Amino acid sequence: MSDFRRGALAALKAKIAALEAGGRACSASLPFGATAIDELLPGGGLPLGRWHEITGAGLEAETGAAPATFAALMATPLAARGEAVWVFRRDDLFAPGLSGLGFPAQRLIQVCARDEAEALSVMEDALSTVGVAAVIGEVEDVDLTAGRRLQLACEKRGATALVLRRSPFGNAASRGAGSTSATRWRVASAPSEPPAGEFGLGAPRFEVTLERCRGGRTGAFLMEAAGAYCWENTDGAHPLRLVADLGDRQLAPAQHRHAA
Amino acid sequence: MRGTRRIAVVSLEAARLRLYPGQKATDAFAIAPELVTEDTEPEADAAALEALVDWCVRYSPAVAADAPDGLFLDITGVDHLWGGEAELLADFQARLLAAGLPFRCAIADTPAAAWGLAHYGRDGTIAPPGGQLEALGPLPPAALRLDPETAAQIGRLGFRRLSQLFALPRAPLAKRFGKQTLMRLDQALGRTREALSFRRPPTPWIARLAFAEPISAPEDMARVALDAAAKLCARLEREGKGARRFELYFHRLDGKSPSVAAGLALPGRDARRIAKLLTPKIEAVDPGFGIEVVTITASEVETLSGRQVKLEGAAQPGIEDGLSPLIDRLVNRLGEDRVWRAAPVESHVPELSAGRVGPLSPPSEAKPWDPQTPRPIRLFRRPEPLEGVIALTPDDPPTQFRWRGQLHRVRRAEGPERIGEAWWTREIEDVRVGHVRDYYRVEDAEGGRFWLFRAGLYDSDAPARWWLHGLFG
Numbered sequence: 117m118s119d120f121r122r123g124a125l126a127a128l129k130a131k132i133a134a135l136e137a138g139g140r141a142c143s144a145s146l147p148f149g150a151t152a153i154d155e156l157l158p159g160g161g162l163p164l165g166r167w168h169e170i171t172g173a174g175l176e177a178e179t180g181a182a183p184a185t186f187a188a189l190m191a192t193p194l195a196a197r198g199e200a201v202w203v204f205r206r207d208d209l210f211a212p213g214l215s216g217l218g219f220p221a222q223r224l225i226q227v228c229a230r231d232e233a234e235a236l237s238v239m240e241d242a243l244s245t246v247g248v249a250a251v252i253g254e255v256e257d258v259d260l261t262a263g264r265r266l267q268l269a270c271e272k273r274g275a276t277a278l279v280l281r282r283s284p285f286g287n288a289a290s291r292g293a294g295s296t297s298a299t300r301w302r303v304a305s306a307p308s309e310p311p312a313g314e315f316g317l318g319a320p321r322f323e324v325t326l327e328r329c330r331g332g333r334t335g336a337f338l339m340e341a342a343g344a345y346c347w348e349n350t351d352g353a354h355p356l357r358l359v360a361d362l363g364d365r366q367l368a369p370a371q372h373r374h375a376a
Numbered sequence: 377m378r379g380t381r382r383i384a385v386v387s388l389e390a391a392r393l394r395l396y397p398g399q400k401a402t403d404a405f406a407i408a409p410e411l412v413t414e415d416t417e418p419e420a421d422a423a424a425l426e427a428l429v430d431w432c433v434r435y436s437p438a439v440a441a442d443a444p445d446g447l448f449l450d451i452t453g454v455d456h457l458w459g460g461e462a463e464l465l466a467d468f469q470a471r472l473l474a475a476g477l478p479f480r481c482a483i484a485d486t487p488a489a490a491w492g493l494a495h496y497g498r499d500g501t502i503a504p505p506g507g508q509l510e511a512l513g514p515l516p517p518a519a520l521r522l523d524p525e526t527a528a529q530i531g532r533l534g535f536r537r538l539s540q541l542f543a544l545p546r547a548p549l550a551k552r553f554g555k556q557t558l559m560r561l562d563q564a565l566g567r568t569r570e571a572l573s574f575r576r577p578p579t580p581w582i583a584r585l586a587f588a589e590p591i592s593a594p595e596d597m598a599r600v601a602l603d604a605a606a607k608l609c610a611r612l613e614r615e616g617k618g619a620r621r622f623e624l625y626f627h628r629l630d631g632k633s634p635s636v637a638a639g640l641a642l643p644g645r646d647a648r649r650i651a652k653l654l655t656p657k658i659e660a661v662d663p664g665f666g667i668e669v670v671t672i673t674a675s676e677v678e679t680l681s682g683r684q685v686k687l688e689g690a691a692q693p694g695i696e697d698g699l700s701p702l703i704d705r706l707v708n709r710l711g712e713d714r715v716w717r718a719a720p721v722e723s724h725v726p727e728l729s730a731g732r733v734g735p736l737s738p739p740s741e742a743k744p745w746d747p748q749t750p751r752p753i754r755l756f757r758r759p760e761p762l763e764g765v766i767a768l769t770p771d772d773p774p775t776q777f778r779w780r781g782q783l784h785r786v787r788r789a790e791g792p793e794r795i796g797e798a799w800w801t802r803e804i805e806d807v808r809v810g811h812v813r814d815y816y817r818v819e820d821a822e823g824g825r826f827w828l829f830r831a832g833l834y835d836s837d838a839p840a841r842w843w844l845h846g847l848f849g
Contacts, residue, residue, distance in 0.1 A: 175780070181754045181825075185849020188753070199699055210755035210846060211718030211730040212745040217753070217849075221718055222744065225735050227706055228714045241705060246698030305823035305849060307787060316790035317819050320849055345750045 133158065133331060144274070146193055150358035157299070158331035162190065166298035167266045167277035169258070169328075173304050180254060180282035184209065186303040186322055187278045188219045189341050189355045191250040194276055195220050198249030201242040203227045203235050205254065206284035216345050218355055236262050243269035243277055254280045263296035300328035306338060319344055321359065336362040384416040418444070427632070428477075429575045434627040434669045435468065437582045440572035446494070448487050448572050457584070461502055469500065475631055484508055487570050488563035492519030492538075508565050513539035520560040526553055581619060581674035583608035590629055590666025597626070597658050597667065602651035604672040609647040618643030618680030622650050626661055627669040634661050639712070641703040641736040643678045649701060653708045703735045720744050724795055726815075726845070727755065749793070750817055752827040752846030759843035762828060770834035773816040777828070779844055784820040791816030792830075809833045817848065825849070 147154045147161035154160045162168070168190075172183040191200055200223065202209060207228045214221035227242075229235035232255055239253040243266070258266065258279055270277055279297065302325040308318035318340075325336045338360040343353075381401035390411070395404050405411055425441050432439045438450035451464060458464040461483050472479045482493035484503035492512055493501045496519040503511035512519065515538050517530040530553060535541050541549070541561070550558045562568040585604050591597065601624055612618060620643050625635045638653035706715045716732040719740040723729050729751075733740060745751070764778040773789035792814035799807040810832035819825045825848035831841045 175782070179754055179847055181752070181847035182849040185753050188849075208754045208756060210726075210752055212720075212726075212751035213753035213755070213846070213848070215745045216747045216749075216751055218747070222720070222739060224717065225703070226716055226718065227710065229710065230714075234710070238706060238710070242702060245702040248698065248702070305825060307821070307823040308819060308825075310788070317788050317817060317825065320825065321823065322849070323823070345747055 129158070129331070146276075147354070148356060148358065149354045152358055152361045153326075153335070153337060156326060156329060156333045156335050158329070162276075163298050163330075164194075164276045165270050165274040166330075167263070167270050167279055169279050169281060169295060169297040169300040171281040171300065171302050173302065176304065177281070177283055178285075180280055180284070182305045182322060183280045183282070183303045184254075185217060185320065185341070186301065186324070186356075187252050187280055188214050188217050191252055191276075191278060192217070192219050192355045194250035195223070198247050198275075199223065199225065200250045200252070201225045201227060201239075201248055203229055203238045203242070203251065203253040204284070205229050205231070205235055217341060218343050232256055236266070239277060239279075240265055240269040243275045244272040245275075246273060248273070248275050250276050250278065252278045252280065254282045254284060256281065256283045258295060258297070260296060267296055295328070297328070298330045299326060299332075301325065302327050308340075322356075323362070338362055383413075421445070426575075430633055431627070431631045433576070433625060433633060433671060434584075435464065437576060437579055437671070437673060438572075438574050439576075440574045442491070446491070448490070450572070450574075451483070457586075465500060465502065471631075484511065486564055486566045487572060488521060488560060489565070491521055492564060495519060506566075509542060512564060513537060513542065517541060520557065520564060522557060522560060526557060529553065530557075576673075579673050579675060579677075581608065581612070581617075581677055583611070583672050585670045587668055587670075590668045592663035592666045594659060597661065597663065598651070598655045600667075600670050601654045601658060601672075602647060604670050605650045605654070606647040608672050608674055609645040609650070612645040612674065612677070612680075616679060617677050618645045619674035620644075620676035620678070621674065622654070623673050623675070624654055624658075625671045625673075626663065626667045627671070628664040629666050629668060630664050632664065636661060638708050639704070640700075641707065641734065642700045643676070643680050644700075645680065649704070653704055656709070700736060707735075723798065725798060726751065726795065727757075750790075750848065752825075752848045755827075755846040756844070759829070759845045762842040762844055765840070765842040767830075767840070770840065771814075773818055774828070774842065777842060779826075784822075784824065784826070786818045787821050789816050789818040791818075795829075815845070 144164045145157065145159035145161035146164055157163065170183045170187050172180055176182055194200065200220070202224055204226070205228065207226070209226065211221040211224070214224065227238050229238050235253055235255050236258070239251050242248050242251045266277055266279070304323045306321040306323040308321045310316060310318035320341045322339050323336070324339050326334050328334065337358055339356045340359045341355055342357040343355050383395060383397055383399045383401060383404055385397055386395045390408070393408050395407065395411070401413060421444060425443065425445065425447065429439045429441045429447050432447060432449055436449055436451050436454045440448040442448055451461070455461045455464045458467055465481065465483060468481065469479070480494045480499045482490050482497060482499075482501040482503070484490040484493055485505055485508055489503060489508040489512055492515055493503060496515045497511070501511065517535055517538060518527040519538060522530070530541070546558065559568065563570045583604050585600055585607065587600075591600065604624065605622065620640050621637065623635055623637045625633045627633045636654055636657040638650060638657070640650075644650070703715060715735055717735050717737070718730045719733040720742045721729055721731040722742050729745065760779065762777045762779055764776070764783070765774045766776050767774045771792065773791055774786055776783060776785045778784070795813045795815060797807070797811040812833060813829040813831055815827060815829040817825065817827055826844055827846040827848065828842055828844045831843060834840070
């Protein structure tokens with residue numbers, strides 16, 4: 117790509133971003149620290165002041181363990197900047213577990229809502245509060261109206277929302293048709309790899325698919341929570357570490373066939 | 377004695393026929409065959425008295441029930457709201473009369489004197505300040521609230537009037553009639569204090585709004601909530617205080633007084649914020665035929681100095697800017713038990729190691745959770761049983777298990793971590809080795825990470841029981 121085309125593309129992208137932001141200042145982003153991911157995301161990192169969707173597969177739609185872990189890891193750097201609020205309908209979140217992941221669980225405000233609508237409205241309320249940096253909500257479905265409302269609430273103070281799609285009492289997982297989220301991540305646990313010569317489990321690993329990314333591209337990755345279950349501080353590094361880029365797995369053989 | 381029906385209370389008409397409480401019902405029927413009796417319901421009477429006590433809060437926050445059929449109303453410092461004691465009493469009597477309640481009342485400096493005047497004096501007596509001696513003088517000794525035997529003995533000795541008793545020297549009086557008599561005498565004359573148990577703890581933080589016309593529209597109720605809160609908060613501000621809890625009472629025409637309450641996470645005195653918290657709850661209040669008086673009380677009042685203007689770090693928002701109002705909104709909408717922060721509890725039993733504290737309470741002193749002992753992110757309230765567990769040796773982690781109908785093959789495992797029960801909290805006979813749990817953290821072939829445990833020690837006769845207690849991400 118020539119310099120001229122690249123420049124023109126960047127200008128166009130900025131224009132679109134400005135249009136989408138509706139005249140508000142362009143929001144910041146939180147880089148993962150791995151170019152393979154950051155280059156897919158608009159602004160070179162997880163866009164802040166937006167809402168993001170995290171889903172699980174299979175049984176995870178009810179238990180939501182891997183998505184919750186992933187969300188906590190994503191929210192850890194945000195929780196250092198302000199308050200964090202976790203909204204759910206089923207209170208099976210275990211604070212010592214969050215603490216083990218490096219998340220400041222003692223400062224987390226937990227809210228148990230009675231129903232779906234209440235959970236969403238609590239999220240909105242928390243997002244539009246001064247001093248709240250991240251809101252994690254476990255809800256079944258976010259329709260277009262709810263999504264738009266969440267987005268407006270995020271833009272008020274620049275807080276970031278992570279929506280865990282979870283049907284907490286075992287209903288059939290609803291098919292999210294349309295969604296206005298900035299990104300959507302599908303998360304599944306992946307087998308861990310302990311360092312050679314060690315017994316037991318390694319750091320938790322996740323197979324992460326970036327299914328949807330507004331103003332960016334999609335991809336798939338293998339990520340690891342390197343700092344989980346140890347005292348060591350990771351010195352400001354993102355708690356999620358990229359292990360491998362799985363994005364072009366299907367694409368590569370196809371290209372190969374084409375060449376042959 | 378048992379099985380005898382006796383008379384508990386008599387009406388004025390029955391009293392005129394010389395029927396008296398404690399009389400056998402058959403005797404009473406013999407005297408007055410046309411007698412109409414009703415079964416006595418002490419619980420209902422107590423509940424009615426309680427309701428009356430609640431209603432009386434419209435006059436003063438300090439109301440004490442005097443079971444079974446009386447109440448004390450402390451009107452110190454509130455009578456001027458009606459224009460004086462006589463006007464207050466007239467208003468009180470008119471309302472009781474309208475409610476169809478028979479009553480006798482009196483106003484005096486001391487509760488004991490008021491009791492005596494109300495029970496044995498002329499109804500509606502107002503003893504002038506310091507005038508108990510004269511007011512009580514002509515009353516019989518029973519007006520001192522003595523037990524019946526003492527009162528009867530005093531009567532037998534020829535004392536018909538309290539003035540005769542007042543004239544006696546104290547020491548022989550105490551010797552002859554007991555300390556109780558002397559105490560009651562002193563209480564009546566204001567020489568010693570009498571402790572009343574008020575229905576609500578008396579609070580000086582009360583504001584009251586009365587309306588010329590009863591109101592019932594929801595928007596009016598919301599507005600008076602704001603007005604009443606503003607009145608109270610102005611006082612709180614003047615004295616440099618803030619409160620955590622506000623209760624608003626709507627006194628209805630029919631004598632009921634429903635209330636709504638709002639709590640704050642940090643003490644405050646912002647009337648608009650308090651009214652905002654109260655407003656959604658007001659919708660549920662039934663105004664009946666109308667509300668004529670509104671009172672608001674503040675409790676958990678603490679000193680609240682004015683906010684310091686921040687010199688530095690102005691970019692960092694303070695807790696009272698955003699978080700504290702948010703917590704208040706959530707707590708008042710969802711309930712106190714639905715918003716919390718987790719706090720470490722020093723217990724090795726996993727389900728007990730995370731406690732709940734108020735969202736803005738100071739950080740706990742307990743040792744924080746050890747991040748090096750992995751704990752699941754989802755902990756089931758009740759461990760779920762596992763089936764088809766195969767473990768090579770009794771102490772080994774399982775190689776496969778079935779959970780919710782799905783077979784998981786274990787690829788990696790850690791453990792065991794033995795967690796015993798807190799045996800020191802139980803009786804020694806209740807402690808069993810079967811309460812020991814051996815926890816394993818396992819990972820299946822797909823990467824799912826589970827926290828499961830085997831209950832009890834190895835027993836060659838009984839198969840081991842396995843449970844799933846939580847999930848790691």
